[in-house]
Amino acid sequence: MNLDGVRVLLIGAGGLLGKDFAKALVAAGANVMLADKQQQAVDAVQTELGDKTRATGIDITNAESINTALALTAKAWGAVDAVVNTAYPRNARYGKVFEEVAYGDFCENLNLHLGGYFLVMQQAGAFFRQQGGGHIVNIASIYGVMAPRFEIYDNTPMTMPVEYAAIKSGLIHLSRYVAKYLKDSGVRVNCLSPGGIFDHQPEAFVEAYAKHTGTIGMLAPQDISAALVFLLSPAARGVNGQNLVIDDGFTL
Ligand SMILES: NC(=O)c1ccc[n+]([C@@H]2O[C@H](COP(=O)([O-])OP(=O)(O)OC[C@H]3O[C@@H](n4cnc5c(N)ncnc54)[C@H](O)[C@@H]3O)[C@@H](O)[C@H]2O)c1
Known part of the structure; x- marks a missing residue:
């Protein structure tokens, strides 16, 4: 898959x-314009990856900040071909079990995450419409398409937050809404839905998770990156309004 000359925020x-x-x-x-709320984190990635990248701060809950990042990307390379949103905003109390989630926290986490993804689609959509085309890829999740398997969190401090179910299912449907809304403007919107990514989770969880997959179990970031490269390549030019699930069969 060749992405020569493709300009990505x-x-x-x-x-x-x-x-x-x-x-x-x-x-x-x-x-690639590397953008993140933590500017230091992307500065480090930029140093590692070099000339083909730039780095900037961004806050997906702020329209001006999104537009500044779009303008910086266009200034660096002449235009923007794609915006990929893999931000994960959440407040300090995110991740509690269902009964313990305060109404205010539920609303705040939806505002930050689903609201932020909405704002990126709205602002990038307007930018791409004016430019004459572009592609938005949102990172959703398997938990946007299936009910949680709560039992795999037994004997761990983890759970599958109720906000996440609302956010990711909402994001997948909202992406279809925007794809359809912008269909005649040369703007495409797609979702990529990863399964669980291994990040040193408790062994009990990793083992319980793997009972529901094929031979891989939890995935590596590289499994998702390969799918993203495909989605941004000319090979996927006809893909619009879709949700590509990469999960070694966990949702089956
Ligand atoms: N890790 C997984 O197992 C997994 C599985 C399925 C889906 N996902 C989804 O993939 C995406 C990335 O997950 P991750 O595990 O890499 O998360 P992460 O927490 O490691 O990284 C998320 C990044 O988003 C940045 N961020 C937070 N708030 C922001 C804001 N308001 N504006 C801009 N940037 C902001 C953070 O600084 C951080 O660098 C998320 O949408 C997540 O829901 C992750």
């Missing part, structure tokens, strides 16, 4: 998936 580029996305996109030939 990658939001959340300092995170677990974002760092690997950046590497894979550059290796495939793309120019």
Whole structure:
């Protein structure tokens, strides 16, 4: 898959998936604006990846900040071909079990995450419409398409937050809404839905998770990056309004 000359604004580029996305996109030939709320994190990725990248701060809950990042990307390479959003905003109380989630926290986490992804689609959509085309890829999740398997969290401090179910299912449907809304403007919107990514989770969880997959179990960031490279390549030019699930069969 060749991404020579493809100009990408990658939001959340300092995170677990974002760092690997950046590497894979550059290796495939793309120019990448590395954007994250934590500017230091993307500065470090930029130093590692070099000339084909630039770095900037961004906050997906602020329209001006999104537009500044779009303008910086266009200034660096002449235009923006794709915006990839892999940000993961959440407040300090995120991740509690269902009964313990305060109404205010539920609303705040939806505002930050689903609201932020909405704002990126709205602002990038307007930018792309004016430019004459572009592609938005949102990172959703298997938990946007299936009910949680709560039992795999037994004997761990982890759970599958109720906000996450609302956010990611909402994001997948909202992406279809925007894809349809912008269909005649040369603007495409797609989702990529990863399964669980191995990040040193408790062994009990990793083992319980793997009972529901094929032979791989939890995935590596590289498994998702490869799918992203495909989605941004000319080979996927006909893909619009879709949700590509990469999960070694966990949702089956
Ligand atoms: N890790 C997984 O197992 C997994 C599985 C399925 C889906 N996902 C999804 O993939 C995406 C990335 O996950 P991750 O594990 O890499 O998360 P992460 O927490 O490692 O990285 C997320 C990045 O987003 C940045 N961020 C937070 N708030 C922001 C804001 N307001 N504006 C801009 N940037 C902001 C953070 O600074 C961080 O660098 C998320 O949307 C997550 O829901 C992750």
